[in-house]
Amino acid sequence: xxxxxxxxxxxxxxxxxxxxxxxxxxxxxxxxxxxxxxxxxxxxxxxxxxxxxxxxxxxxxxxxxxxxxxxxxxxxxxxxxxxxxxxxxxxxxxxxxxxxxxxxxxxxxxxxxxxxxxxxxxxxxxxxxxxxxxxxxxxxxxxxxxxxxxxxxxxxxxxxxxxxxxxxxxxxxxxxxxxxxxxxxxxxxxxxxxxxxxxxxxxxxxxxxxxxxxxxxxxxxxxxxxxxxxxxxxxxxxxxxxxxxxxxxxxxxxxxxxxxxxxxxxxxxxxxxxxxxxxxxxx
Amino acid sequence: xxxxxxxxxxxxxxxxxxxxxxxxxxxxxxxxxxxxxxxxxxxxxxxxxxxxxxxxxxxxxxxxxxxxxxxxxxxxxxxxxxxxxxxxxxxxxxxxxxxxxxxxxxxxxxxxxxxxxxxxxxxxxxxxxxxxxxxxxxxxxxxxxxxxxxxxxxxxxxxxxxxxxxxxxxxxxxxxxxxxxxxxxxxxxxxxxxxxxxxxxxxxxxxxxxxxxxxxxxxxxxxxxxxxxxxxxxxxxxxxxxxxxxxxxxxxxxxxxxxxxxxxxxxxxxxxxxxxxxxxxxxxxxxxxxxxxxxxxxxxxxxxxxxxxxxxxxxxxxxxxxxxxxxxxxxxxxxxxxxxxxxxxxxxxxxxxxxxxxxxxxxxxxxxxxxxxxxxxxxxxxxxx
Amino acid sequence: xxxxxxxxxxxxxxxxxxxxxxxxxxxxxxxxxxxxxxxxxxxxxxxxxxxxxxxxxxxxxxxxxxxxxxxxxxxxxxxxxxxxxxxxxxxxxxxxxxxxxxxxxxxxxxxxxxxxxxxxxxxxxxxxxxxxxxxxxxxxxxxxxxxxxxxxxxxxxxxxxxxxxxxxxxxxxxxxxxxxxxxxxxxxxxxxxxxxxxxxxx
Numbered sequence: 020x021x022x023x024x025x026x027x028x029x030x031x032x033x034x035x036x037x038x039x040x041x042x043x044x045x046x047x048x049x050x051x052x053x054x055x056x057x058x059x060x061x062x063x064x065x066x067x068x069x070x071x072x073x074x075x076x077x078x079x080x081x082x083x084x085x086x087x088x089x090x091x092x093x094x095x096x097x098x099x100x101x102x103x104x105x106x107x108x109x110x111x112x113x114x115x116x117x118x119x120x121x122x123x124x125x126x127x128x129x130x131x132x133x134x135x136x137x138x139x140x141x142x143x144x145x146x147x148x149x150x151x152x153x154x155x156x157x158x159x160x161x162x163x164x165x166x167x168x169x170x171x172x173x174x175x176x177x178x179x180x181x182x183x184x185x186x187x188x189x190x191x192x193x194x195x196x197x198x199x200x201x202x203x204x205x206x207x208x209x210x211x212x213x214x215x216x217x218x219x220x221x222x223x224x225x226x227x228x229x230x231x232x233x234x235x236x237x238x239x240x241x242x243x244x245x246x247x248x249x250x251x252x253x254x255x256x257x258x259x260x261x262x263x264x265x266x267x268x269x270x271x272x273x274x275x276x277x278x279x280x281x282x283x284x285x286x287x288x289x290x291x292x293x294x295x296x297x298x299x300x301x302x
Numbered sequence: 303x304x305x306x307x308x309x310x311x312x313x314x315x316x317x318x319x320x321x322x323x324x325x326x327x328x329x330x331x332x333x334x335x336x337x338x339x340x341x342x343x344x345x346x347x348x349x350x351x352x353x354x355x356x357x358x359x360x361x362x363x364x365x366x367x368x369x370x371x372x373x374x375x376x377x378x379x380x381x382x383x384x385x386x387x388x389x390x391x392x393x394x395x396x397x398x399x400x401x402x403x404x405x406x407x408x409x410x411x412x413x414x415x416x417x418x419x420x421x422x423x424x425x426x427x428x429x430x431x432x433x434x435x436x437x438x439x440x441x442x443x444x445x446x447x448x449x450x451x452x453x454x455x456x457x458x459x460x461x462x463x464x465x466x467x468x469x470x471x472x473x474x475x476x477x478x479x480x481x482x483x484x485x486x487x488x489x490x491x492x493x494x495x496x497x498x499x500x501x502x503x504x505x506x507x508x509x510x511x512x513x514x515x516x517x518x519x520x521x522x523x524x525x526x527x528x529x530x531x532x533x534x535x536x537x538x539x540x541x542x543x544x545x546x547x548x549x550x551x552x553x554x555x556x557x558x559x560x561x562x563x564x565x566x567x568x569x570x571x572x573x574x575x576x577x578x579x580x581x582x583x584x585x586x587x588x589x590x591x592x593x594x595x596x597x598x599x600x601x602x603x604x605x606x607x608x609x610x611x612x613x614x615x616x617x618x619x620x621x622x623x624x625x626x627x628x629x630x631x632x633x634x635x636x637x638x639x640x641x642x643x644x645x646x647x648x649x650x651x652x653x654x655x656x657x658x659x660x661x662x663x664x665x666x667x668x669x670x671x672x673x674x675x676x677x678x679x680x681x682x683x684x685x686x687x
Numbered sequence: 688x689x690x691x692x693x694x695x696x697x698x699x700x701x702x703x704x705x706x707x708x709x710x711x712x713x714x715x716x717x718x719x720x721x722x723x724x725x726x727x728x729x730x731x732x733x734x735x736x737x738x739x740x741x742x743x744x745x746x747x748x749x750x751x752x753x754x755x756x757x758x759x760x761x762x763x764x765x766x767x768x769x770x771x772x773x774x775x776x777x778x779x780x781x782x783x784x785x786x787x788x789x790x791x792x793x794x795x796x797x798x799x800x801x802x803x804x805x806x807x808x809x810x811x812x813x814x815x816x817x818x819x820x821x822x823x824x825x826x827x828x829x830x831x832x833x834x835x836x837x838x839x840x841x842x843x844x845x846x847x848x849x850x851x852x853x854x855x856x857x858x859x860x861x862x863x864x865x866x867x868x869x870x871x872x873x874x875x876x877x878x879x880x881x882x883x884x885x886x887x888x889x
Contacts, residue, residue: 021521021763022523022524023525023762024762024763025761025763026760026761026762026768026769026773027763027772028772028773028776029761029776029787032787032788032789033789033791034791034801034804037791063526064798066797088520089520090520091518091519093385101532103528104528104532104795105794107526108520108525109516109525110518110527110529111385111388111518111529112529112530112532113381113385113408113411114381114407114408117377117378117381117408119378120373120377120378120382121382121385122385124342124381124382124383124384124385124389124393125386125389125518126385126389127342127386127389128341128342128387128388128389128390129390129519130369131368131369131391132519133521138520155374155378156374156378159373159374159378163371474855475854475855477831512854513829514829514830514831514834514854515829515832523759523764524762526792527792527793528794531794531795533809535795539795539813540809542709543809543810543835543839545709546835546839547835549711549715549838550712550835550838552712553712553834553858553859556715557714557720557855560719560720
């Protein structure tokens, strides 16, 4: 990757984390979740709470990008966005809720500038950002069949602003701004995504690390040529739901793992995964 | 689509032959977009703007623009424009009144992100009650976003200013969004002679490699980059960084002055600068004041006109100097708040001689007769006082 | 126009600080960028050659001169970048005791910066203070971030700032050259060699 070669003579003056990234980063190596611990990750130290399900999910997603050297992430305000400045992949925070429209403009711009290259544009945002304030642009990016992957980190509330109810909070739960319990059910966004035109829809949890990695990778590959994709990751928040950080993964397992592919997406995935296996490749 | 060639901005603006066409303002916008070598246009319907982006849609279909779509609402259109500009392409959109307000959160964001987007604002009154009629109250709000703001008097200005806007916006030391404003209907739907540059000549393409900020393509260094990086820890360093960032956005607008002079001649146009009475006006109000001025001069009243083409960066030096001479300055406006009068009054030393008005709004026209009558009444009042 | 009150209306000088609680941007104080062939010294337009000499003098007189190479030269993302980086290393070699501290990216460093090994545009003063840098050279930093850093340094430190800009220059530096690419860096190195010889023969 050109952007991560050091100019001759400057190798030794770079801070340690960059020297490691240059020598042992994931770019262009086709790595996956199972390789974690054997390479320099793109993420540096971050300020998320102990036991944050979302922090783990981000780490797993970043380790599963099919082509991290050609990926641009678009996020929005929320806990996830305070991790992103430390990530060695171009990423955007514009405003709260506009991630899918920023991503639409970006994806189209990169297609114009790099007609012979694939640039993966991946939206990673929280449940408030995707299902509440950003619902219209999220769904419109699906209706328009933008070649974008949307990954929701669902911690069932607005955690970064102090634990308020979101559309993804479960019915009956008492949190800030739902003082007598949430009065309507969790938004079935993964069902809506199918109707809205997503070629691939999955629900998963960081407690199933390799499955999450596989789903993130499939979603990004399908988004390249077939159509929009959506992955919803349940990431329990111990800070606002007030459970011990050590219980995060146990609670994360409570969610259902689902995977939907359009016939076209299914055919595509079977083909490329068969090719990959015959090459003795990674997941 | 015609075979086209790239020409320099200097050639296009000052040397290229011009062909006269009878166009409404919205058609002139599309002609400018065609010559501006725009990569991407994102549209959303709102009166009185819609027609401009319909016609831009047509030139996209002909191949003059590389990508085009209708977005879901103005906020998301402006967001997608940001995404396009961050990805390194030249982008255009247009909106009006309520659309401007719907999108508003993005305008300071564009400026802070240092994105050289050009957006046309075909100004219109805002609710409630509902109106689709001309009123430029939104320019006063846009003026404090950090964007550069130009105000067109007629379709010719609208055509020229959109082209000039791209060239000024994309200077590496400026690199800011530009709002090119024109009063809805009065300019957008009025047919006038517009002198166009040749259809087969276009501006050079946008070069993101000279941007003062990082283009988000994973080709530009550094790769460990968030646009824009958070500076929100609760400490002096973070506050100071944010303050300095805001100052740098305003500094970039200051740097634009050099290019405004180079490509637009001057941020103001002055007619009879030594006159005893001066109209200072922008947009359609300047057009109407021009007519009123001529009528009064024919009657022997010593009156001149300063047309303010650039609202931001405000032509402070020019206006304070021009304000020294006259005894009376009259500022007619197409809005209720009097944002232009506020701008001028706050900068001129002896501002007791400045009269902010007459103002019309909500779609009302500003007949030159009314300007003449109001000016005469003012003079009479001053004499009797 | 300044956002503070304690500055004269005209004749603002871009000189080492510590200046004030929140420094104005020099552009807001009326300092304009140089045209081709020109440079800025402390806010005044001068012929480029004058600035080359002044930079050489400042660097050779410095107690602790330091180069701050930014991402645009640290990373070999183009042939031009590599050529410029080579030229810069040669320049550093001509200035006795000149150090290099990189600015590899622009993120506010979390959880905290190690000011000994890097500089960051959001809090560049920390690196200047920690290393007692009296003269520094910015190069290869995207202009927006260079301006941010240069203004913060002027506000809080007494460091003399020099910006070698590949574009139009930086009002917020005490000396700025514009259009600086590999060739211009080599010219600057030649000037440094020449001034060094002159000093030796004195």
